Amino acid sequence: MDLKEAIYTRRAVREFTTETVDQRTIRQLIDAAMQAPSAVNEQPWSFSVVRNKAVLAQISREAKAYMLRNPPTGMPSYHLRELVSDPHFDILYRAPVLIVISSVTNNQWAIENCSLAAENLMLAACAAGLGTCWIGFAQTWLGTPDGKATIKLPMNYAPVAPIIVGHPKMAPPPVPRKAPEIRWIDS
Ligand SMILES: Cc1cc2nc3c(=O)[nH]c(=O)nc-3n(C[C@H](O)[C@H](O)[C@H](O)COP(=O)(O)O)c2cc1C
Numbered sequence: 307m308d309l310k311e312a313i314y315t316r317r318a319v320r321e322f323t324t325e326t327v328d329q330r331t332i333r334q335l336i337d338a339a340m341q342a343p344s345a346v347n348e349q350p351w352s353f354s355v356v357r358n359k360a361v362l363a364q365i366s367r368e369a370k371a372y373m374l375r376n377p378p379t380g381m382p383s384y385h386l387r388e389l390v391s392d393p394h395f396d397i398l399y400r401a402p403v404l405i406v407i408s409s410v411t412n413n414q415w416a417i418e419n420c421s422l423a424a425e426n427l428m429l430a431a432c433a434a435g436l437g438t439c440w441i442g443f444a445q446t447w448l449g450t451p452d453g454k455a456t457i458k459l460p461m462n463y464a465p466v467a468p469i470i471v472g473h474p475k476m477a478p479p480p481v482p483r484k485a486p487e488i489r490w491i492d493s
Contacts (some may be wrong), residue, residue: 307433308392309396316428317481319437320399324474326357327403331434337473338430339407342422345415351423354406354457354465362404362458366397368456390443397443401470404441406448408463420466427469437474444468 307315336353339471344350356362377383389395398404407423409416428438448465449454459465 309429312429312433315477316376316432317437317478319441319470319472319474319478320439321475322401322437323475324471325381325402325473327436327471327473328334330469331436332403332405334434335405335427335430335436339423339427342419342426344419344422346411348411348413348419350410350413350416352459353461354404354408356404356406356457357402359413362398362401363396365404365448365456368445368452369397369447370395373443376446376447397441398470399439401439401472403471404444405469405471406444406457406465407460407467407469408457408460408465409463411464416464419467421428424467424469431471435473436471437478439470441468441470 312466332355336355338365339353340349340351377386390397405427407420408429409420413419420478424440428440431438438458445465445468448457448459448468451461453459454461454463457465
C-alpha cells in the first residue's frame with residue numbers, strides 16, 4: 307500500500323477479530339511512530355504496550371468509572387453517562403492491543419510530538435492491514451497515579467495517545483470530511 311492509499315483508507319476501527327498482534331509487528335509500528343519529527347529532535351515519547359486481557363478490561367472499567375466521577379467537558383453529560391454506565395460498553399472495543407504513547411511532562415511540545423508519532427503508527431498499521439482507533443476516553447484515567455502504575459509509566463510522564471490495535475472485522479465505511487476552510491494569502 308502506498309502512502310496516499312494509507313492516508314485515504316485509514317479509518318477508526320472499532321470491531322476486531324480475536325486474533326492477537328505479535329510483538330514483532332508491534333515493534334514495527336513503534337519504529338514507524340518514532341520516525342515522526344519531534345521538536346528539537348528530543349524524541350520525548352515512550353510506548354506502553356498492553357496485551358494482557360485482564361489489564362485491558364481493567365483499563366476500560368477504571369476509565370469509565372473515572373469519567374462518571376469527572377465528566378469531560380464538551381460532551382453532553384446524558385450521552386456520556388448512558389454510554390459509560392453500560393457494563394457491556396468496552397471503551398477499548400475488545401481490541402487485543404492498546405499502545406499508549408506518552409511523553410515526559412517537562413516538554414513544551416509533548417502533545418504535538420506524540421500526536422505526530424501516533425499518526426505515523428496508525429498509518430503504518432493501516433498499511434499492514436491492521437485497524438487502529440485513538441481512544442481519548444482512556445487518557446484521563448491513564449494519567450492518574452493508578453493509571454500510570456497500570457501501564458508502568460513513570461510519574462514524570464503523561465499519556466497523550468492511547469491507540470487500540472487489532473485485526474479489523476470489516477473495513478469501516480468512509481467518514482465524510484467537511485469542506486476545508488482555506489484562507490489564501492497570495493497578495
Ligand atoms: C484525539 C482523539 C480522540 C478520540 N477518542 C475516541 C474515543 O475515545 N472513542 C472512539 O470510539 N473514537 C475516538 N476517536 C476516533 C474519532 O472518533 C475518529 O477518528 C473520527 O470519528 C473520524 O473517523 P476516522 O478516524 O475513521 O476518519 C478519537 C480520535 C482522536 C483524534
